[in-house]
Amino acid sequence: MRYMPHTATERKEMLARVGVKSIDDLFADIPEEARLTDLLDLPLHESEMVVEKNFRTLAAKNLSPYSTPCFLGAGAYQHHVPSVADHIIQRSEFLTAYTPYQPEISQGTLQALFEFQTQVALITGMEVANASMYDGATSCAEAVLMACRVTRRKKAVISGNLHPHYRDVTRTTLQFTEFETIDLPTAAAGIENFDDHINSDIACVVVQNPDFFGRIQDLTALADKCHEAGVLLVVVVNEVVSLGAIKSPGEMGADIVAGEGQSIGVPLSYGGPYVGLLATRQKFVRQMPGRLCGQTVDQDGKRGFVLTLSTREQHIRREKATSNICTNAGLCSLAFTIHMSLLGEAGFTKLASLNHSQAVTLAEKLEAIDGVSLLNDTFFNEFTLRLPANAAEIVEKLATKGVLGGVPVSRLIPKEPDMANLLLVAATETCSTADMDDFVVALKEVLGC
Amino acid sequence: MRYMPHTATERKEMLARVGVKSIDDLFADIPEEARLTDLLDLPLHESEMVVEKNFRTLAAKNLSPYSTPCFLGAGAYQHHVPSVADHIIQRSEFLTAYTPYQPEISQGTLQALFEFQTQVALITGMEVANASMYDGATSCAEAVLMACRVTRRKKAVISGNLHPHYRDVTRTTLQFTEFETIDLPTAAAGIENFDDHINSDIACVVVQNPDFFGRIQDLTALADKCHEAGVLLVVVVNEVVSLGAIKSPGEMGADIVAGEGQSIGVPLSYGGPYVGLLATRQKFVRQMPGRLCGQTVDQDGKRGFVLTLSTREQHIRREKATSNICTNAGLCSLAFTIHMSLLGEAGFTKLASLNHSQAVTLAEKLEAIDGVSLLNDTFFNEFTLRLPANAAEIVEKLATKGVLGGVPVSRLIPKEPDMANLLLVAATETCSTADMDDFVVALKEVLGC
Amino acid sequence: LETPLIFEQGVPGRIGVDMADPKPVKSRLGGLERKESVGLPDLSEPQVLRHFVRLSRQNYAIDAGFYPLGSCTMKHNPRINEKVARLAGLGDLHPMQPTSTVQGALELIDDLAHWLKTITGMPAVTMSPAAGAHGELCGVMAIRAAHEANGEVRTRILVPESAHGTNPATAALCGYKVEAVPARADGRMDLDAFAEKLGPDVAGVMLTNPNTCGLFETDVKRIADLVHEIGGYFYCDGANLNAILGRVRPGDLGVDAMHINLHKTFSTPHGGGGPGAGPVVFSEGLAAFAPVPYVIQGENGFELVEQVEGDAAQSFGRMKGFHGQMGMFIRALAYMQSHGADGLRQIAEDAVLNANYIRVSLDDKLHSSFAGICMHEALFDDSTLKGTGVTTLDLAKAMIDEGFHPMTMYFPLVVHGAMLIEPTESESRQTLDQFIGAMRYLLDKATAGETDYFLSAPHFSPRRRLDETGAARNPVLRWIPDESADANEKTSVSAAS
Amino acid sequence: LETPLIFEQGVPGRIGVDMADPKPVKSRLGGLERKESVGLPDLSEPQVLRHFVRLSRQNYAIDAGFYPLGSCTMKHNPRINEKVARLAGLGDLHPMQPTSTVQGALELIDDLAHWLKTITGMPAVTMSPAAGAHGELCGVMAIRAAHEANGEVRTRILVPESAHGTNPATAALCGYKVEAVPARADGRMDLDAFAEKLGPDVAGVMLTNPNTCGLFETDVKRIADLVHEIGGYFYCDGANLNAILGRVRPGDLGVDAMHINLHKTFSTPHGGGGPGAGPVVFSEGLAAFAPVPYVIQGENGFELVEQVEGDAAQSFGRMKGFHGQMGMFIRALAYMQSHGADGLRQIAEDAVLNANYIRVSLDDKLHSSFAGICMHEALFDDSTLKGTGVTTLDLAKAMIDEGFHPMTMYFPLVVHGAMLIEPTESESRQTLDQFIGAMRYLLDKATAGETDYFLSAPHFSPRRRLDETGAARNPVLRWIPDESADANEKTSVSAAS
Secondary structure (H helix, E strand, O other): OOOOOOOHHHHHHHHHHHOOOOHHHHHOOOOHHHEOOOOOOOOEOOOHHHHHHHHHHHHOOEOOHHHOOEOOOOOOOOOOOOHHHHHHHOOHHHHOOOOOOOHHHEHHHHHHHHHHHHHHHHHHOOOEEOOOEOOHHHHHHHHHHHHHHHHOOOEEEEOOOOOHHHHHHHHHHHOOOOOEEEEOOOOOOOOOOOHHHOOOOEEEEEEEOOOOOOOOOOOHHHHHHHHHOOOEEEEEEOOHHHHHOEOOHHHHOOOEEEEEOOOOOOOOHHHOOOOEEEEEOHHHHHHOOOOOEEEEEEOOOOEEEEEOOHHHOHHHHHHHOOOOOOOOOHHHHHHHHHHHHHHHHHHHHHHHHHHHHHHHHHHHHHHOOOOOEEOOOOOOOEEEEEOOOOHHHHHHHHHHOOOEOOEEHHHHOOOOHHHOOEEEEEOOOOOOHHHHHHHHHHHHHHHOO | OOOOOOOHHHHHHHHHHHOOOOHHHHHOOOOHHHEOOOOOOOOEOOOHHHHHHHHHHHHOOEOOHHHOOEOOOOOOOOOOOOHHHHHHHOOHHHHOOOOOOOHHHEHHHHHHHHHHHHHHHHHHOOOEEOOOEOOHHHHHHHHHHHHHHHHOOOEEEEOOOOOHHHHHHHHHHHOOOOOEEEEOOOOOOOOOOOHHHOOOOEEEEEEEOOOOOOOOOOOHHHHHHHHHOOOEEEEEEOOHHHHHOEOOHHHHOOOEEEEEOOOOOOOOHHHOOOOEEEEEOHHHHHHOOOOOEEEEEEOOOOEEEEEOOHHHOHHHHHHHOOOOOOOOOHHHHHHHHHHHHHHHHHHHHHHHHHHHHHHHHHHHHHHOOOOOEEOOOOOOOEEEEEOOOOHHHHHHHHHHOOOEOOEEHHHHOOOOHHHOOEEEEEOOOOOOHHHHHHHHHHHHHHHOO | OOOOOHHHOOOEOEOOOOOOOOOOOOOOOOOOEOOOOOOOOOOOHHHHHHHHHHHHOOEOOHHHOOOOEOOOOOOOOOHHHHHHHOOOOOOOOOOOOOHHHEHHHHHHHHHHHHHHHHHHOOOEEEOOOOOHHHHHHHHHHHHHHHHHHOOOOOOEEEEEOOOOOHHHHHHHHOOOEEEEEOEOOOOOEOHHHHHHHOOOOEEEEEEEOOOOOOOOOOOHHHHHHHHHHOOOEEEEEHHHHHHOOOOEOHHHHOOOEEEOOOOOOOOOOOOOOOOOOOOEEEOHHHHOOOOEOEEEEEOOEEEEEOOOOHHHOOOOOEOOOOOOOHHHHHHHHHHHHHHHHHHHHHHHHHHHHHHHHHHHHHOOOOEEOOOOOOOOOEEEEOHHHOOOOOOHHHHHHHHHHOOOOOOEEOOOOOOOOOEEEOOOOOOOHHHHHHHHHHHHHHHHHHHOOOHHHHHOOOOOOOOOOEOHHHHHHOOOOOOOHHHHHHHHHHHHHHOOO | OOOOOHHHOOOEOEOOOOOOOOOOOOOOOOOOEOOOOOOOOOOOHHHHHHHHHHHHOOEOOHHHOOOOEOOOOOOOOOHHHHHHHOOOOOOOOOOOOOHHHEHHHHHHHHHHHHHHHHHHOOOEEEOOOOOHHHHHHHHHHHHHHHHHHOOOOOOEEEEEOOOOOHHHHHHHHOOOEEEEEOEOOOOOEOHHHHHHHOOOOEEEEEEEOOOOOOOOOOOHHHHHHHHHHOOOEEEEEHHHHHHOOOOEOHHHHOOOEEEOOOOOOOOOOOOOOOOOOOOEEEOHHHHOOOOEOEEEEEOOEEEEEOOOOHHHOOOOOEOOOOOOOHHHHHHHHHHHHHHHHHHHHHHHHHHHHHHHHHHHHHOOOOEEOOOOOOOOOEEEEOHHHOOOOOOHHHHHHHHHHOOOOOOEEOOOOOOOOOEEEOOOOOOOHHHHHHHHHHHHHHHHHHHOOOHHHHHOOOOOOOOOOEOHHHHHHOOOOOOOHHHHHHHHHHHHHHOOO
């Protein structure tokens, strides 16, 4: 087998050196009755050629959004990832390295993490960021746990317009802890009022911007109200490109920002792996979960980087750790860092403008269809349509016409009749005018107008 | 533009440092009447995203042999290239290095070339090989030139069953030199007899094995005859995998082996770039064209490698060089070296057996069709069928059924009525039994039986 | 040439990504335009490419050499896995596509689930968890959910001393009090101490098997029986599954839940720290409590259950956005298909053979912490170094100069100055011999009194020893613009002007 | 750790590629089975991967740093070009597919041809040649074919002294006697000497423009006129086309044939020595003699003319198997589309600006061989080093220690101890400043008498200076099994036993 170098002769010689007669002797500690004698009931090994064919066959059973007009969002966005990013993350030295526990021979990974942390802090308008989380939803849950630790309070108020997966993950994560969530009802139609929920029992308010439906809000007043009551404001950003166009959470007064970084550098990959962002104020850093990379010097006085503040972490603190997390989204964060480096100030802000202009263009075209209206006045690159019929059914019909025409809200918020006709539609730099026109034509056909 | 770093400000400052007023001043040496003032009549620059789309659109207009049963050969063969090979040749250090003129910082390229030379010598059964040529056809032409220099004779006898492109390239290359080719007629049906053409005027006899039609020959007697007359035997190998199954040219007495290495490591890529192989006896090495990498030591006594015997080459010898070639097929030869290293002795010989068994299996299936017969008794992984109708027309009809069913001989040897019904068919490890059966069914349908 | 930070290389006005100019439209941003500059540096594409290529060259990696980090399973990462993960129609699918358009993706997940269940001998699996620790959380949550569904309140969970730190951290997140169980002299969990701690308030045990000392817990079935007797569950940390593939199925040992690190056992690349993936297999008793989403076969092909309701009503919730680490699933399945039933068993055999080969080849120079056969990793303590002034850390740093990545140090905590060496099955005997030779050479040097050599190691790495204490005392976690002005100045000083 | 040869690492019985077992069949090999062993080493996939990764780390590359090799145009190689060259439906097409199944491929070739013709202002192009030198051969063959078609026998071809060695080598292959034309004091070809050598037996002139001194041949139109007057053709070596893209079209200067190095001007990667691609553009007068194959637009789409007959009857023949370096065409066209008309012009401007920036930043320390503005490369001689005991070679080797690839040395031959520096347009001013700083530092060091430092350079490279004389005197061109036995022994000595 191609991945294992030993020959039969070598195995024999090595067993002799070990001082045992057969390979079975090495597994003698396994209870006899549980030892497997036969092979598992699975196929035998395959050549690389056959494995590749198998996956091509599976791929052929899917509709690639690359080859068809695609307007899907709802927390994952189709963007063009520069080829340089994918090339670099495949370099052996990044791909096949472990967590940089030996900093002398891991400066590549470490410096990239330091650059990632800085980029995340800059775009969110915060002071510091960690070296990434699993994804946006888990980052949101960790932000809430962190807020509880920082404030030593036990309740978190969760906006009804937070992405349902983020709500669910946060609730699930907290359910067996001493902390609890107060989940506000979905408020598709309007701006939520948190006033009644802000008091000295509350650790934090969690709000998404733009919200799940795409609406943009100024959170400055909310932040002030929170701070008056010693409550932290956790802002969730689920389309990170929006930060190039919209006032940053930091500027609005956020205490913690939890975000999904997939849009920058990371392929859609049917939902994962993605890269969670977590940024906060310097003063909260010792309550932060996840890895942190810090700057230092080596014994020759040269600048270098190390993983730091590990006394927060599980391998030192064990049950008293800030989190049980011991991995990050290494390669995805690297891809993010490379893509963001390519964009730079000029590119990041231009990409955001371009996304906005694409979405406005599409919204105008769709609004013009009879019976279709826009739920939200403000949006970045994603908005919610109110359709004259069941959105999920329409989406299925659009798919048969080769158009991936948005996400029915009911897929994420089921069993609420108000939501049945709502459709989330996103437009990024990847849609052409022809794609938009295909969508309009297909939607008109499906709606019979 | 993303590939050019200068900003407008930098350009201005740099022009000032240079001491000119405008960029136009740097182009003042161009005759005024020829200077372009307007942009060329070509599109403006495009984003990476659009460029990628453009090429996807072009690709969609082709039928990928990867996605359909494919039995094409005639000098280029579909094989599975291990992913490791393509991964390594994309590593920056191999991809973006120049010819290794500074050996101290080019040992990666140089050692790989030394390994390539050794592998080529081993598989061909020859003493030495060079660091690769453009492709098999040009390698063949260079082999003939080399034979003329070695023997100081001026005529080369070319087998009629040499791949027509190789014949054409050799004739074209020699046409304006003091050397000439004697082109024997195609002998599809039988073994050629060179006896009448071997004499003391002749520099070399060039013969392909397996020949263009797929026939395998023992060249030992021919080699003896050549050597008696001071004639060199040049053996052309155009499916290099065959060397894992068939007696090597070296063992048969070849003096020079010219080959096409595409089958090992190199994608089909619509015909290029490929990798020409050239191997010979040690004593002829100073008459060899192309680059050579040699072993030496550095000033600390460590083994190292350098380009050597460059006194043969154009940059030293200018018009007296052995060839005008100054590039090789660097990355392709690297891919070859990697793939061959992965195969090793066991894999290379097994791959050859597998190819032969595939071809025999297919031949048996096709022979069984009414009106279809096999032209040649012996073959490796490619054979010639005699069809009951025009082969070119049948191939077109097969293509409409999604089967790439071989190469009509008339495409390479046109206007010869004898050839009209001949079809070259290859089968490698990439064909499945289902592919073969699809072919049989489609061919029967097309032949109406 | 040193590699400055990317922030120290920008010049405003450069661009590294071309794109169309935005069409002028009526803004719908509601007046909330960002007016502050972001502060990102502007670079061209070649600069960015070169920057990260140079950075990469400061890293050690499996592809460059032997990486025997114990408990991390640093094995060969096949390139075909990277290739198939990027196929059009797999790597580019949107998670919210109608399931009718992603039948191949769902089939793939279902297929991987089948492999994992067959390998472990367990009836159910959840694909949600993003990493090993996330998988632990998933498993323990299911345990707590099961107890709660049963109307029981249990408060304690038992964890051996030698466990990964994630185990207690996970239990704490599920509201359990963690109780450590000591090890016996033979490196296994002390069965008597364990039995003593058991009681009706014990939710379960978290046991790593093979354990972090590289040993198979010989009493595992007894442990399972004991915990089951008091109504608790047996959580097995599957970090070391590599050692037993095809030789024993955790399901046959009484395991109720176990996470599988796809990035260890099934070789999805570690990527400098992630992403990982940690599917969890469950016994019948826990299966109903698994988180959403999961794939089922319906009338019209594969379907996704995404909400806690109906069939999934007992589910303890959702752990992650969307449907798990699909990119890792693809790689892991390609790896499994490449090995097959025969190859999986061979993995375990060669991994264990290699570890024992290292053990016997070093045990005259180093002290094996526990006698006898080990599984996939060999554990030594630092008694050989006693009195030399050389610590485990110093020895590890000296290995860097020999061209190797050091072994895991100071873990597990139950051994003094632990050195945990895991060679994996993909290393050749020649490489093992080189490593053994280098270790022996250094151990001789240390015992011969060449202490200074070790204290100043490594000598030939991109950086020498770094001031980690300083980094933690005064954390600098991001680049600060002011410092860059200095750095830029330094750059221009070294250049002509 | 040193990297042994792949041949020194094998153990019989390993396999690096799995494949199906051959079905037993009746052999059709005619009794000619290979019985000798081939002699290849057997390795596993991870061993091979690691071997070549390690080898690669001994290379310098553009991606790792500045590579100012004069006349080689070492510019940024975009990764998108590599990506599109590997698309299914492009990278995997068989050259003998029916043309009906490769219309996209033929369209691509036709499109690239259009770009090349427009850029050069020439009416025809052949895509066959595999490299620059191959393109030269193609161009000069067309010239000879044209003369012959005209019933003329011409015997001489004129080539400036400063030409690339390939020019005379090419002319010789076409049966021409090569006559060198000297340069003037300003670095251009001596027009008077040229005119004097002209005559009815002159087939043409081969001129590089911009020339290898980095200068534009100001008399180019006069040269063209003169050679045309005597019925000869003007072959232009297009190696330096990068400098004039969008600023002047060779067709407007009277050029009859010119090869274009796609791997220089259009950035298909150099790949450690290839593959290249050298399409040749032709004037009306030479177009009919171009080699087969070529693409035409027919009734049913694009067609390939593959034989010398019919319309192609005047073709001088075929230069290469199949249809040219398709893989390189894809990359070059992606590069052109990425730049567009505006970007192509910017390439020339920035390339020339960068070269002049280097020229003026060094000309107080080094002697510019020729006064005034240069094009895309700056040429210096070694007069500064006179009496220091440091040669151009020594200086170049010392640059390696500074982290740079050396400039081209001792070429062109017309300058003593030449140093030819070509920065290309993709390098930033910061990089140029670093390079200039390093050069100035070393030149100061050399003139300060630190000769020994240079004679022993490089100090920090994977190898120090290599014995090239020894290599040529006793050529060892392949690994010999006997030596490997020793090497293996050495390996095992260093390991434990």
